[in-house]
Amino acid sequence: xxxxxxxxxxxxxxxxxxxxxxxxxxxxxxxxxxxxxxxxxxxxxxxxxxxxxxxxxxxxxxxxxxxxxxxxxxxxxxxxxxxxxxxxxxxxxxxxxxxxxxxxxxxxxxxxxxxxxxxxxxxxxxxxxxxxxxxxxxxxxxxxxxxxxxxxxxxxxxxxxxxxxxxxxxxxxxxxxxxxxxxxxxxxxxxxxxxxxxxxxxxxxxxxxxxxxxxxxxxxxxxxxxxxxxxxxxxxxxxxxxxxxxxxxxxxxxxxxxxxxxxxxxxxxxxxxxxxxxxxxxxxxxxxxxxxxxxxxxxxxxxxxxxxxxxxxxxxxxxxxxxxxxxxxxxxxxxxxxxxxxxxxxxxxxxxxxxxxxxxxxxxxxxxxxxx
Numbered sequence: 564x565x566x567x568x569x570x571x572x573x574x575x576x577x578x579x580x581x582x583x584x585x586x587x588x589x590x591x592x593x594x595x596x597x598x599x600x601x602x603x604x605x606x607x608x609x610x611x612x613x614x615x616x617x618x619x620x621x622x623x624x625x626x627x628x629x630x631x632x633x634x635x636x637x638x639x640x641x642x643x644x645x646x647x648x649x650x651x652x653x654x655x656x657x658x659x660x661x662x663x664x665x666x667x668x669x670x671x672x673x674x675x676x677x678x679x680x681x682x683x684x685x686x687x688x689x690x691x692x693x694x695x696x697x698x699x700x701x702x703x704x705x706x707x708x709x710x711x712x713x714x715x716x717x718x719x720x721x722x723x724x725x726x727x728x729x730x731x732x733x734x735x736x737x738x739x740x741x742x743x744x745x746x747x748x749x750x751x752x753x754x755x756x757x758x759x760x761x762x763x764x765x766x767x768x769x770x771x772x773x774x775x776x777x778x779x780x781x782x783x784x785x786x787x788x789x790x791x792x793x794x795x796x797x798x799x800x801x802x803x804x805x806x807x808x809x810x811x812x813x814x815x816x817x818x819x820x821x822x823x824x825x826x827x828x829x830x831x832x833x834x835x836x837x838x839x840x841x842x843x844x845x846x847x848x849x850x851x852x853x854x855x856x857x858x859x860x861x862x863x864x865x866x867x868x869x870x871x872x873x874x875x876x877x878x879x880x881x882x883x884x885x886x887x888x889x890x891x892x893x894x895x896x897x898x899x900x901x902x903x904x905x906x907x908x909x910x911x912x913x914x915x916x917x918x919x920x921x922x923x924x925x926x927x928x929x930x931x932x933x934x935x
Contacts, residue, residue: 567879567887568904571612573863574824575788576656576736578612578886581879582900585867585888586615586660586739586793588631590692590700590919595626595633597642602649603926607897609655612886615827616646618662618741621726624680625747626672627664628692629700630919634661634726640733647734658737658791658824661726661781663719665747666708666756667801669693673706680715681708682751682773683758688802689745692918700919713761716773719747724780727790737789737824740777742815744833745801748774749794752811755804767814775818787822791862795829796851797841807842813854823862825886826855830868834890837869849883872903898930907931 571578592601605614620626620633633639643659650657666681669691673679690702711719723740730738742748750756751773757764763772782790796812805811816826830848832839840846852864865886866878875887893899895912902909916924 564880565882567875568900571863571885573613573886574737574790574822575786576613576658576824578656579610579654580612580900581886582612582875582903583865583886583888584608584611584614584893584899585890586617586741587890587894588617588628589917589925590628590630591921591925592632592642593630594638595620595623595631595636596638597632597646599645600922600926601632601642602646605646605657606649606653606655607926608893608899609650609653609657610898610900611655611893612900614650614655614657615739615888616657616659618660618664618746619726619730621661621663621722623672623674625663625722627668627679627746629672629694630692634659634729634733640729643730643733643735651734656736658739659730659735660739660741660793661723661730662741663722663747664691665750667691667705667746668708669703670706679706679708680711681747682711682756682763684708684710685756685758687745710759713763716763716776720773720776720780723777724784727781727785731785731789737791738781738785739791739793739827740781741793742774743793743795743800743827743829744798745803748777749803752815753803753805755806767811770811771815771818774815778819782820782823787820788824790820791824791827792819793827793829795833796848797831797839797846798829798833799839799841800833804841809842809844809846809850812851816851816855816860817858819855819860819862821859821861823860825863825865826860827865827867827888830866833868872906875903894924895928897928902931905931
């Protein structure tokens with residue numbers, strides 16, 4: 564019987580186990596440049612079968628939160644090289660989540676103080692993290708976005724391609740395209756945020772067009788086996804919604820390349836209710852997976868949201884999932900793989916230190932031996 568601790572080949576990735584560190588925004592890369600503290604943080608968690616970095620902006624326009632890393636400056640790429648080298652020295656595998664936040668941003672974070680961009684000029688009822696004039700960080704309402712001109716979309720597709728290449732050049736084992744949680748690609752997919760009447764709006768086929776163009780550009784650049792994608796079919800994160808998500812996301816997965824590394828599915832409301840309902844009927848995740856497998860899709864299937872040791876074990880042993888991603892548990896337990904294997908007690912995460920700050924609540928959680 565397959566277990567959480569068995570190895571797996573996911574596309575071009577050869578993973579030591581099926582336990583994944585989920586992408587987690589921590590706001591500890593000032594100037595969008597990864598630093599030594601970031602390298603320590605990821606290195607501590609390198610026993611995971613796979614580390615997925617925090618969302619990493621493909622351009623300044625794609626930046627939605629202060630002090631999150633980017634992939635668009637030489638300084639950032641040099642910083643990421645230190646991170647990937649540290650993880651590889653520790654025997655780990657690491658991919659970066661490439662990210663454009665779209666409307667979930669603030670003018671203070673945008674080039675020349677401009678408006679964030681979105682499929683349509685619909686402001687998100689959400690907040691982002693900014694640096695105030697006195698140097699302190701705080702959460703603030705998102706700024707009003709502007710609708711992208713159709714002529715601009717090809718340039719953003721190119722930005723994703725460049726970011727994927729930059730990530731591989733910085734030593735990452737692959738990339739994860741962030742198409743979840745109400746950010747730009749998700750905004751195009753959803754009827755609640757996409758009011759366009761051109762080739763990128765209206766029908767499911769049109770709303771998915773931008774995502775498929777990004778996937779095609781990235782896989783052509785770095786190969787499908789080093790490319791993954793994250794989706795969140797029913798999450799309300801960042802004020803996102805769709806009236807009928809089941810056919811939308813079955814169309815999305817059915818249109819993805821067969822040989823992707825993995826498909827990362829957030830079940831329910833991100834960080835909340837696993838049974839969250841959007842639309843009139845509960846979302847059928849088994850049917851979603853079948854929509855991909857039935858057309859010959861071979862990517863590993865990764866599940867996420869509220870999984871503990873018992874749920875994760877059942878998911879893998881039953882064949883429901885190939886990989887399980889853990890978020891908050893990895894924040895507080897750098898040695899989570901060992902703790903899960905031994906069914907050992909877990910450190911509790913300190914939510915007050917999730918966003919911004921220094922080593923406290925970031926790299927100072929004790930390993931099992933020291934905790935004991």
